[in-house]
Amino acid sequence: MADNALGRFLRARREATTPPTTGRRRTPGLRRGELADRAGISVEYLTRLERGTDRSPSGQVLTALADALTLSADERVHLYRLIKAGSTCSPAPPPPLRPTILATLGALEPAAAAVLTPALDVRACTSGFREISGLGDEQNLARFAFSEPAKTHYPDWDAIATSRANALRAAADLGDPAAAALAFELSVTAGAAFTDRYDTASSLPSATGTERWGAHLLAFECLYVPGEAEHRLMICFSQH
DSSP: OOGGGGHHHHHHHHHHHHHHHSOSSSSOOOOOOHHHOOOOTOOOHHHHHHTSOOOOHHHHHHHHHHHHTTTTHHHHHHHHHHHHHTOOOOOOOOEEEEEEHHHHHHTTTTTTEEOOOOOOOEEEEEEEHHHOOTTOOOEEEEEEEETTHHHHHTHHHHHHHHHHHHHHHHHTTTTTTHHHHHHHHHHHTTTTHHHHHHTTSSSOOOOOEEETTTEEEEOOOOOOOOTTTTTEEEEEOOOO
16 A cells, blocks of 8 residues: 555544534544544554554454444445555455356346356356346445445345345355455445444354345255355246
């Protein structure tokens, strides 16, 4: 992260935040102590973040700061990107899909079907899946579930958001680095809508069930694909 961009952003947002009391103040916005109290962290730690001597805050700290600063959705994404820009490691890409798996998807056209990683990345899918999924350019079911478009695309958004958080938690707890990295990202970008579900996750991903996507009521089956990557083949059937 070049030239302490995270610290600059935090300080700029702190100074732009309306203080709790009026009257003469020597500095604009919130004092460090006021922001630290709101976020539940120490003034010393906030000072280190703003000065750039600590550039690796936890997801819990970033979420608390984002809430305390009442960051918008776009500002939360920017905050996460600042952290990501300063990171020197990222999960290794998954291995390429076998030709026979891609051929299976082709044979399933025009049904809605997709190959998913444990972190719910869509590795490949049919045109039918892309058409009804609502994903657009997004390539991850969990990230999409905690975006604004998902709240109108999924009539039962609350249940689906909980299901996606449960799936990420199960994968992260089993050591999947991509799931852990995405959970960290969503803890910042989606805040309590994600962390409240993730922290209390108590069930495993469903291998079968029903979900409403837009106007479609879908029954789905998830079949595990043999191999080291632990991919799943999700096949959806319209109930209308």
